[in-house]
Amino acid sequence: MTAETTGGDLSRLRHLNALTAIRVLRADEAGFTLTELARRTGLSRASTEDVVRDLTERGWVAEAEKTAGGVGRPARRYRFRADAGHLLGVDIGRHRVLALLTDLDGKVLHSHRVEAAPGLGRVERLAATDDAVRGVLRAGALSGDRLWASGVATTGLVDGTGKVMLSEALHEWTGVDLAAHLGRLVAGRVLVENDSKLAALAENWQGVARHSRDVVFILSGVATGAGLIIDGKLHRGFGNAAGEIGALPAVGWTRAPEHLRDWPGEGDIFAAARDGDRRAAAAIRRYVKDLAVGVSALVLTLDPELVVVGGGFAGSADLLIGPLRAELDRWCIRTPEIRVSTLADQGVALGAVKLAADHVGTVLASGSGLTSIDQFARA
Template sequence: MAKPPATPPTATPPMLRRVNAGKLLSVLSNAGVMTGTGLIEATGMTRATVHAVCNDLISMGWVVELNAGRHDTSVGRPSRRFVFNSRAGYVLGLDIGAAKTTVLLTDLRGETIAKSVRSVSDVKEPGERTEIVHQAIVEALAEAKVSDTQVLAAGAGVAAPVDREGHILVDDEFWRRFDAGLPERLTKLHGWPVLLENDANLAVLGEQWRGAGRGVGDLAVLLAGERFGSGLMDSGRLLHGSRGGAGEMVFLKLVEGVGDTHGIARMAREQGTAAVADPTVETSLRTAGDDPVTAELVFAAAAAGDEVALGILQHIAARTARVIAMLGILFNPELVILGGAVAAAAGALLPDIDKHLAGFTSTPPRVAVSSLGDAIVSVGAVRHALNYVEQHALDLHLTCRPE
């Protein structure tokens, strides 16, 4: 016998007050100064409810009233004016990469207050990486004169699949480098929650928030530096998969014309090095002398008209187009954004990528390059932390109060 449907919980006055507070805070956090009348129009609440909830948020520290004391809203008197207290607390965005760690400290509107970068290229043990992340955090907080008690949350990105509970998938040797109990250790050291996420997933959050993907719900970001990895968004919802593996690109080993997960920077560097090693090849890349050939050097030589470098980029563009076509066929995004350290140079590849795409799929996405550069993951980590703060705002204790 089927069970009767569960009775929905009764909407008690405290519950309604909490719902209204969350709605109003969401409006204010995405706006500038607003009057009581503006908040009434934006939320559909009554004037009495708006003012009562604003008073609650002011007492908690989330909202500041401008010209406090002028509360009379009768005809001829100015309306009350409210603004979100963006310095009610701070969040951190951590990009924990294979070569370096970047820490952004921002206010609650995502404006950067301090930044710290540390190299981790020589790190062998996961525990060493965690210690360097800790040191970078301490440096950023000290620069801004912000204490741990003022930080509300940190978002952290790693180059490994992360499930919905924040656990790293360690099936791959490269991914195991990041499995060091980092969230638990940082929380123990600093006191605030650390929200672990895959770096490409954070990249797509960052792009939709402050990059080329603003307003796009069906979006893919392709991190294309050393290794390909993608973050996927469907109708504004981040895709994880059952174990956090959505968007992983290991399948590229099976794709004809691709064959592995090597990204644009690695391919440019390796092909440039091979060209220099061949004494029969004439190329300006050899003017680097004994210095190693870098991806930047290959792109610069191509821009200067070097035929060998141009050929390398044409090959990379055709290969990258196959990767993008696979994303277009499997997930049908409206837009694919090329991101990571190669983004600044990758614009040179777009004409050839677009030319090849139409021949690979009947639903080719638009392709753009990121304007966020190598900050793409740390910006997304900030957005991840801000999402947490917005969802839990009424349960957080604020130590920052407006003057």
């Protein structure tokens, strides 16, 4: 539930003001002077000082380096202690598991990657996941109980409790309780979500969709998926199945990647197309044609500001975007801008981190959140 705009106690007012102060402080790592902060929060200098003192005592804010230069008495600077806690993001893919360790602002501190064959069974894949998590914790010299929250990405539909409801891409994966499994390695909440959805979230957070409130994200790879950002928020759907337009046979998203997979030539089909191979180019054209039907359906439904293409094929976006735009122009009333993800193969895992970060944000906003920073984990 979002923090309702409801009033209450005087302490509630202080809480709101502390939250805005933190929001401002997080905008710049270098920190702010009290005067700057006062201006940006809209509070008086005196009150700002009070709020900052409070937050410092509770451990959320620390004094930063004074900046030299400038006339007058140099001001103290204060910054949000993003380093006070850590978040974990895990992307369980077909070929590998990627784990990211970040600070509270989502800055990646360490990453660890464990290869995993596509045919791996449930137990082995979970073991690879554990390896990735242990590896990244080791790199950060942290134990799992120091984590504030974790996010996990997987293919397939995920239910509200962190169980995989249905997965066609991974063997023996349906029914896995990822939240429970990860919960044995890490402290704090473990949140599980579909990989396409999380990649969309990541684009909206740190990627090319940072400034857009309505985004259709397309995960273009050996499997095709979509994630929707609507009104600045990840749209999950009532049964967590939003964006599954590929299920419509006419859309042919299951068929689309086959055009590329069945490429009989040697080497990379995209490289071949760039070298002028006509059959490769034709196969890519067929792929885009199939892809575009589904994208058009999503775009016509939502009328987004932006379409973002990510996933494994995004590296060859130069060959995809042009034809995709042409196809969309055929079907859509207004073709949105199309951009290519720049998050490479970290996108999904970053989205998982964002899931964890949002959970922390929710707890902060929820009344009891800003009490001492030490009491935070296991909240």
